[in-house]
Amino acid sequence: MPYERTLDLNSDAFRGEAYRHYAALRQASPVFLSQPDGQLPMWYVTGAREVEEVLLDSERFARDPSRIDPQFAAMLGGEQSIAFLNDHMLNRDGESHRRLRRLVNKAFTLKAVTAMRPRIEQIAESLLDAVGPSGRMDVVSQYAFPLSITVIAELLGVPAQDRDDFRRWSHMIVRQVGHDLSELQRCYNEFAGYMLALIDRRRAYPTDDLVSALAQVEEEGRMLSRSELCSMIALLIIAGHETSASMIGNAVHTLVQHPDALVRLRDEPALMPDAVEEFLRYDSSVERAMVRFVTRDTELAGQHLRRGQFVVAVVGSANRDEVMCANPDRLDITRPACPHMSFGKGTHYCLGASLARQELDIALNTLLRRCPGLRLAVDPSAVRWRYVPNFRGPDALPVCWSVG
Template sequence: MVTTPDPISTTQGIPPESDPAATLIADPYTGYARLRAAGPVHRMTGPDGLPVWLVTRYADVRQALADPRLALDKQHAAPGNYRGFALPPALDANLLNMDPPDHTRIRRLVAQAFTPRRIAALRAPIERTAEGLLDAMAPHGRADLITAYAAPLPITVICDLLGVPAEDRHDFRAWTDTLITPDPARPQDARAAVAAMLAFFTALIDRKRAEPGDDLLSDLIAVRDAEDRLSEDELTSLAFLILFAGYENTVHLIGNAVLALLRHPDQLAALRADESLVPAAVEEFARYDGPAPLAIRRFPREDVVIGGVTVPAGETVLCALASANRDPEQFAEPDRLDVHRRESGHLALGHGIHYCLGAPLARLETSVALTALLRRFPALALDVPESQLRHRPSLRARGLLELPVRF
């Protein structure tokens, strides 16, 4: 018997008087645990007032992420069912809004920048960047680790990859932060950030056309102009997505990892004692408190059954990665941080054809960032009571606004 659950605002494990979205932002892992126990799929009201279907259990999330019937292209959304942030076509024609064959074509073009060999070649430059940031922090004895370290490291790396001049990087964090957590009371700020980014990338592409460099953006322009395998909108959107995603996921992963270690001194001691544990520990940090609680929304091309629940065609499906990664059916003691954990298969970076293309780079950056930080500052500690730490007020991004530390 296929069932359709009632809206979560009235049943399904979260108290009816609460705001489900606010509950999941304030205490996501407790909220998701209640949802998993109550059922595999829940129909609820999203922050925009429209209905969404939330998938909570590991097996169902993993299957849904790889299901070709669940499309990313917004044309498959039922009329009036989806109200996403409106990007201009020159920024919207990116991989997060595409399905095969366009997705396959564009992903294949970009994949050459993220081969194991090319990622390995970035280790030394990333190490130099990390050491330079730590050199700047060291004399002060304390810092906001997000502003001084976790944010500028991935911005530097991704801008070097794209070929963005150093003098043009200062606004990137402000633009991306505005888009990650837009202020509902000031929609003009998000519109201004979008307009500024579009103007910037348009001008940058023009400059790279005139004076190509040894960088990814110049290579993509050559593909666009010489081989006609990208439209102009796809080219601009691709540059935007690489910058946006390359910054957002990594800064949150680094910040969340450091906080997790400071909360678990035994795990911090284990990494200090054996640096060879760091790469595997990065996988555990991604599972334990990953940067993206939800995968990008999907729209069923036809009625689909997920976890025994029928989801109608065209409605919005959200796969809860944060919930799947704490599912006790998949991970032993899932709420325990364990840098020695050898269970594989976390979904923090996705699964299937939309698996995060930059995952190897994010792993490398996080490994280098943690190794350099722990070597340099053996007395690293929180500089404020833990109760004062604030996360982004977002269901889609799990990251700290600030991480004050002393060393």
């Protein structure tokens, strides 16, 4: 495919037709090198088998840049405030990653997630109470984001009055581009400063929340350092609401384009568990896994990758690969759970997968029950996608429904 080397996967033109492009790329070259003008060269992996190989092989494809070059890792770390937000388990491999994950697992339990269900239901109901009489809302700004940020903030113990700041900081951090460098640095400084102060307060005066639990957990006498703790909480906040909000937005966007499926799911809520897996597969909010670094010269799908090069596994494309399931471009809410990689694979599998599934289940059930005749309030071509490199979700999703 002649345009591969200059293909810009972040452009509006690409994002609007992403799955059509991915199908063509899988057919032509499931692993290709792209270098749009002014951007770093990047290997993109779009085939399911190849994506799985990258995600499972941390020896050849590392998340930890220090395995390539300590100076390179230090350069990526940047200023101290940035380092304080990047010293988390997703940037570690091997025993260092396993240690951090074991510590976090002690606090982030299935029991804690399950216990949140009544509260998540209450949050969803209250958000729809606020907009119900109008018969219209923007799903993204008035439902998906407020629901997800409230859930993760309450789980962590972030005061309600500070949540707008967290949303602003996380939006800027995940987007990265489009901001003045001094503005981005100020964002990192504010975020890191707030987190470190909150950690110190919770260590001195623990409460019944995840920040306090993380501050107290230890293994063989070792606790999370302030840098590790700050980074872990930042990761949970950003991943816990950015991906969940886009996940809800994507699912609603899919449903309003498939009215027969919407009506059936509304009338048969018992279908929701399989439907949740289908929405996750069909349009993943994590479009691309975090960048990996090639640790040694290697070959993947006939392509020769050199040590130090960047690799991006495109999860959204892999989920639509024909090797994963039959008719992958067809939405089927009755499909028995089909394999997907929306929560990753291997050692870096998403810690919050069970919470994300629960949020999507509740968000959709509540919306379908409370909003009869739910439909898109704009022309489908008017829906634009957020400019966030690794995530996929609508920038806004105006919907309406019948009132009275």
